[in-house]
Amino acid sequence: MRRVAKLSAACFATAALAITATACGSTSSDNNSSSSSSGGGKGVKIGLAYDVGGRGDRSFNDSAARGADKAEKEFGGSIKELTAKTSDTEADREQRLSDLAEAGYNPIVAVGYSYAPAVTKMAAKYPKTSFGIVDSVVEGKNVNSITFTEEQGSYLAGVAAALKTKKDHVGFIGGVDNPLIKKFEAGYTQGVHDTNPKVKVDVQYLTHGQDTSGFSSPDKGQQAAQGMLDNGADVVYTAAGSSGNGAIEAVHGAKGAWAIGVDSDQYNIPGLAQYKSAILTSMVKNVDVGVYDFIKSVKDGKPLAGNNVYSLAKGGVSLATSGGFINDIQPKLDAAKQKIIAGQIKVKTTP
């Protein structure tokens, strides 16, 4: 008897599923098509798909958000933001982009390299929509790949570190040991050694491989920085998203030590105001410029496409001067910058 009950339950469940499957032949885009034309209004409809962390990470995603905000202010229109989860699969990322495309958002900016396969697919599916992707290169006539030469900016950070260290010992903290962050490490180490071969560089990554918590764990950043300071380093460069906040805090606690920030000009970030006296400079990655340029080009009717490399020469990466702590070494930094731009110095992308 129990068996019959279970069997009938199973049959019922499958039947119910089959019915819903057949009854709803229409896809979600068919259901949406009536509403997609409404709600647009004037200006550009900007779709933003963030990486894990989203708006408010004080770092990478925030930088993209700043670019979109600026464009919205200038051109009017609206921003729709969606944010990734750590449990995302390809299907989720594709859904996010196709939801935006279906609703008429154009351009759509995918923030972060993990969107690359999804952008490849969706750009082919929605050829009239302009897609932008940050930190990766995707082929396609309607795709603008926004990449940065992080190694060049990091090289300058290395030069600054080598000139400012008194103990001939500096440190680098990376969030996760992925190829992108290794570009930071490679440039920094080269910059230090080109300036002063005697300086020792400690390198530490907070997490490895799939564990991306290294980008969002200020406690880990603090511990790593403290360890480097105890070990004798007195300049610490951190490329680790919000974990960098912890590192800066630790460096602020040590006398005579300097922190180098990343992505945004961290001297001017309100949340870090109490530690800013220890922030030597920041390796600014102008994601906002890339995002803004792209939105502007779409608004002007001439959408950017192909791989747009925001290099040191174009101001895509730079060293922040807020606080004036690097004013005394500025001539040497400028000289290094000119050499990179002129091609006399080739900065490595892998350590």
Next chain:
Amino acid sequence: MNKLTSRIDKERLFLGLAAPVLAVVAALVVTAMVILATGKNPGPAFNDMLTYGFASDSQVYILNKATTYYLAGVSVAIGFRMNLFNIGVDGQYRLAAFFAAVLGGALTVPGWLAVPLILICAMATGALWAAIAGILKVTRGVSEVISTIMLNSIATAIIAYLLQPGKLAQLQQGGTVVATKPLPSSSHFFGINTGPAGDLWGFIFVAVAVGIAYWFVLGRTRFGYDLRTVGQSESAAAASGVSVKKMIATSMIISGAVAGLIGMPTLLNDSYQFSSDFPTGIGFTGIAIALLGRNNPIGIALGALLWGFLERTTNHLEFQGYDKEILGVIQGVIVLCVVIAYEVVRRYGLKRQQQKVGAELAAQAAATTKKQEVA
């Protein structure tokens, strides 16, 4: 007599269904209150979830997601039936998927041979990884909760070490993604093209087969009986001649082998390679789904479908301007409600049983006294 059994079964069925229904309803009420508290109207939200969730492309998405979640749920449930808390499913499936992807990328044999080899490699890796925890528990008495959590971190570290350019992986796409060598197209698992709705992953049939095997082995074999006995009382099982240690090690290994399959739908039907953004955390989702489904093969399937439905529709809720955190709230509340609801229903059922037994005894007693009076 026949009538009586059918009546009891109905009650069992009612009690069995009451708990999940109660849990889902309670979760809906709490969610509605949360949405209200954020100053938005929950009515349109639920309405949007229904219309969006039942569109055909959403259904394909839900079935695909549920395939993965179902395997995770079954893997955890095997441990649960044995009173083993296999938290290590997460590490087991990731490690298994990684080595399976490496093998798949290196194989040059035809697909009909490559796919089974990849599956066997995944199951063996998962089983071996779980076996470490099983053997530690049997020989040294190490709690499987502690050892599997630690093995998760070790798995992460091993993958991080090997998933590097020049080791077992290569750089791709503008130098920012590290992935294993992609599987040749002959090794792709078949999918069912449903037109504009997308591809339904063929791996769903494997998941169904795993579900049937789970039901059969646990419910219809001597081994399954032994396993459930050990889960209910180790001393009783030992007294009746079951080797408890052997059962613990075996069930851990089987749980790990099924865990090895979790990453396969994604690998063989979707990504075709293991990259640093391969989905993580599904082992923990599996715990929630096994709890929701009460370790029952059909229950787990419904739980997996519900989970897929919630993810699909709340992704879209974010688009409609609701907070994206709503998904976490709904899922968390459902799991809590399930645990509470089952306990409430269990106590209610126990009370009903006691009352019924009491009533029957009283009736018997009354009958005998009556007889005595007559006599």
